[in-house]
Amino acid sequence: xxxxxxxxxxxxxxxxxxxxxxxxxxxxxxxxxxxxxxxxxxxxxxxxxxxxxxxxxxxxxxxxxxxxxxxxxxxxxxxxxxxxxxxxxxxxxxxxxxxxxxxxxxxxxxxxxxxxxxxxxxxxxxxxxxxxxxxxxxxxxxxxxxxxxxxxxxxxxxxxxxxxxxxxxxxxxxxxxxxxxxxxxxxxxxxxxxxxxxxxxxxxxxxxxxxxxxxxxxxxxxxxxxxxxxxxxxxxxxxxxxxxxxxxxxxxxxxxxxxxxxxxxxxxxxxxxxxxxxxxxxxxxxxxx
Amino acid sequence: xxxxxxxxxxxxxxxxxxxxxxxxxxxxxxxxxxxxxxxxxxxxxxxxxxxxxxxxxxxxxxxxxxxxxxxxxxxxxxxxxxxxxxxxxxxxxxxxxxxxxxxxxxxxxxxxxxxxxxxxxxxxxxxxxxxxxxxxxxxxxxxxxxxxxxxxxxxxxxxxxxxxxxxxxxxxxxxxxxxxxxxxxxxxxxxxxxxxxxxxxxxxxxxxxxxxxxxxxxxxxxxxxxxxxxxxxxxxxxxxxxxxxxxxxxxxxxxxxxxxxxxxxxxxxxxxxxxxxxxxxxxxxxxxxxxxxxxxxxxxxxxxxxxxxxxxxxxxxxxxxxxxxxxxxxxxxxxxxxxxxxxxxxxxxxxxxxxxxxxxxxxxxxxxxxxxxxxxxxxx
Numbered sequence: 001x002x003x004x005x006x007x008x009x010x011x012x013x014x015x016x017x018x019x020x021x022x023x024x025x026x027x028x029x030x031x032x033x034x035x036x037x038x039x040x041x042x043x044x045x046x047x048x049x050x051x052x053x054x055x056x057x058x059x060x061x062x063x064x065x066x067x068x069x070x071x072x073x074x075x076x077x078x079x080x081x082x083x084x085x086x087x088x089x090x091x092x093x094x095x096x097x098x099x100x101x102x103x104x105x106x107x108x109x110x111x112x113x114x115x116x117x118x119x120x121x122x123x124x125x126x127x128x129x130x131x132x133x134x135x136x137x138x139x140x141x142x143x144x145x146x147x148x149x150x151x152x153x154x155x156x157x158x159x160x161x162x163x164x165x166x167x168x169x170x171x172x173x174x175x176x177x178x179x180x181x182x183x184x185x186x187x188x189x190x191x192x193x194x195x196x197x198x199x200x201x202x203x204x205x206x207x208x209x210x211x212x213x214x215x216x217x218x219x220x221x222x223x224x225x226x227x228x229x230x231x232x233x234x235x236x237x238x239x240x241x242x243x244x245x246x247x248x249x250x251x252x253x254x255x256x257x258x259x260x261x262x263x264x265x266x267x268x269x270x271x272x273x274x275x276x277x278x279x280x281x282x283x284x285x286x287x288x289x
Numbered sequence: 290x291x292x293x294x295x296x297x298x299x300x301x302x303x304x305x306x307x308x309x310x311x312x313x314x315x316x317x318x319x320x321x322x323x324x325x326x327x328x329x330x331x332x333x334x335x336x337x338x339x340x341x342x343x344x345x346x347x348x349x350x351x352x353x354x355x356x357x358x359x360x361x362x363x364x365x366x367x368x369x370x371x372x373x374x375x376x377x378x379x380x381x382x383x384x385x386x387x388x389x390x391x392x393x394x395x396x397x398x399x400x401x402x403x404x405x406x407x408x409x410x411x412x413x414x415x416x417x418x419x420x421x422x423x424x425x426x427x428x429x430x431x432x433x434x435x436x437x438x439x440x441x442x443x444x445x446x447x448x449x450x451x452x453x454x455x456x457x458x459x460x461x462x463x464x465x466x467x468x469x470x471x472x473x474x475x476x477x478x479x480x481x482x483x484x485x486x487x488x489x490x491x492x493x494x495x496x497x498x499x500x501x502x503x504x505x506x507x508x509x510x511x512x513x514x515x516x517x518x519x520x521x522x523x524x525x526x527x528x529x530x531x532x533x534x535x536x537x538x539x540x541x542x543x544x545x546x547x548x549x550x551x552x553x554x555x556x557x558x559x560x561x562x563x564x565x566x567x568x569x570x571x572x573x574x575x576x577x578x579x580x581x582x583x584x585x586x587x588x589x590x591x592x593x594x595x596x597x598x599x600x601x602x603x604x605x606x607x608x609x610x611x612x613x614x615x616x617x618x619x620x621x622x623x624x625x626x627x628x629x630x631x632x633x634x635x636x637x638x639x640x641x642x643x644x645x646x647x648x649x650x651x652x653x654x655x656x657x658x659x660x661x662x663x664x665x666x667x668x669x
Contacts, residue, residue, distance in 0.1 A: 002508060002512065003505065003508040003509055003512065006504050006505065006507075006508035006511075006537065007504055007505035007508060009504060010502040010503070010504025010505060010533075011502070011504075013502070014501065014502045110334060115333055115334045115335070115338040115342065116338055116339040116342060117338075117339070117525075118556070119528065119553070119556040119557040121559065122559075127536075128536050128537075128538070130538070135536060135537050135538050137536045209501070210501055210529065211525045211528070211529070211553075211557050213335075213338075213525075214334065214335075215334070215335050219499055219501075247502075250502065251502050251504060251505055252505065254496065254497075254500055254502065254503070254505050254506060255505025255506060255508070255509065256505075258494065258495040258496070258506075259468040259495040259496070259497060261496075261497055261500070262497050262499065262500075
């Protein structure tokens with residue numbers, strides 16, 4: 001039982017981060033019908049930016065995270081601006097463009113920070129909380145709380161604000177949205193900025209749990225992408241459920257299948273997607289291809 | 290007209306075929322005068338790039354010194370760096386490239402998996418390779434062109450098991466290792482050493498090299514309450530395991546090979562968590578002998594950073610190659626491989642004495658991590 005609960009805690013913590021990555025994927029896909037393959041690299045840039053401001057500039061961790069979000073949001077805007085001329089013209093080129101941006105960001109990180117990477121000390125000084133022999137790292141609680149708060153804020157923005165509603169409208173039918181005066185380009189830019197901001201949040205949070213280096217976006221990107229697929233690509237609740245489900249699947253497979261854990265994780269993932277191709281919260285999302 | 294084109298193409302083909310592979314005849318031998326081309330292959334990007342960069346600096350230092358002192362019988366050594374990215378597929382491409390471009394020897398890589406992938410191609414091309422990999426599988430290849438500049442995991446882990454079990458009387462030992470080439474080698478070697486002492490590990494968890502969350506594996510280990518947790522993984526992953534183990538309340542002392550003696554391990558784990566880790570390594574400190582002290586000072590002057598095992602072993606490997614090149618008068622192939630096998634050198638890692646499997650050093654020492662640095666066990 002202790003092993004089960006301990007596995008659960010590890011799974012939920014990493015799952016919360018995967019959920020943030022998946023939400024970033026989903027918001028861009030929802031608005032533009034585009035899979036942003038540079039997303040994993042943006043997570044990495046976010047992790048580097050937050051850890052650099054936190055360690056070198058000695059900013060409080062929370063401030064460093066906010067600065068990192070601002071930096072990556074700007075990168076998101078730049079990517080969108082470059083892709084905008086291709087919108088509704090060449091979808092494949094847009095996809096390749098995002099892959100290219102991913103490579104550029106990785107190379108840029110090597111230039112700025114070097115190839116070796118660095119360890120990030122935990123911003124929470126207190127040790128783990130012991131509940132009947134189950135150890136819950138304080139930092140895990142922080143990660144889960146911040147991820148939950150970010151999710152809540154995003155939901156509020158999409159449902160309760162005018163700009164959020166406009167983004168939803170542009171996602172559903174961009175021609176109709178244009179007809180009623182919504183600037184689709186601006187809406188897309190905002191989606192990219194929010195997606196990149198979410199990536200930075202995920203990257204900043206995972207930095208102290210891992211080791212920040214230029215290739216860390218690869219695994220996180222793939223797992224976040226799989227989480228988004230599992231939940232239902234383009235769906236926000238789907239991204240959250242998918243992220244948590246993928247984190248738990250990963251964690252339990254590691255304990256029970258040892259060296260075959262990755263194989264089992266992706267086999268189960270493939271089976272679920274075969275049975276339900278649209279994911280758990282499968283909804284009809286935009287497809288402008 | 291067609292006939293003319295055909296004859297030109299045929300003549301070009303014949304001319305190409307007549308060229309000997311560069312480095313075997315054209316560029317080497319007593320009469321050659323150009324630079325001697327040596328390839329240094331190591332990860333310069335990716336998670337294992339810290340190793341690759343240390344290795345490259347160690348090699349470069351040795352080659353630059355040799356060139357300043359007049360090179361190899363008057364000829365300069367040209368050292369070219371290739372990025373293997375720590376990836377076996379990239380490594381095999383590099384192996385083909387260096388065999389096609391006339392390199393007569395290769396130094397590196399630091400990763401066993403990459404070296405294993407490159408070995409058959411280098412053997413066919415008769416290019417001697419002095420590697421920093423230490424998987425027992427490298428020695429099992431018995432390639433006459435592959436040399437290790439450190440012991441294999443068998444030696445590392447036998448020393449560790451002897452210290453833990455025979456000297457300290459610890460018997461409750463748990464294992465966690467990854468199933469990559471290095472981790473699997475460590476796992477098998479340490480398990481064998483325990484078996485010969487009639488000890489069954491209280492837990493034996495295998496993880497994947499990409500795994501980041503070890504809660505489930507470590508929770509199982511915690512239930513056994515071991516005295517020692519053996520970690521068989523590379524620097525970063527070892528650090529993550531140690532950090533998560535302490536967060537879970539595992540009190541066991543950590544033990545492992547060279548990776549747990551690095552600052553990457555210590556900072557990833559957190560200095561408090563890494564404190565007391567037992568390290569088996571042929572190179573423990575920059576202060577151990579006057580020769581090592583001198584080397585560490587030279588390195589600090591050149592790169593403004595502390596020397597460490599990976600730097601020292603790469604320096605040793607490059608020095609052995611230079612010595613062998615002097616003997617063959619810069620001739621490559623089988624002659625160079627034989628010369629490397631014959632070099633007896635008192636290096637920084639110990640006395641090199643190559644056996645039939647290409648292993649040069651046959652013992653390691655025990656150190657303990659204090660404040661993120663390794664100190665020899667006797668001095669602690």
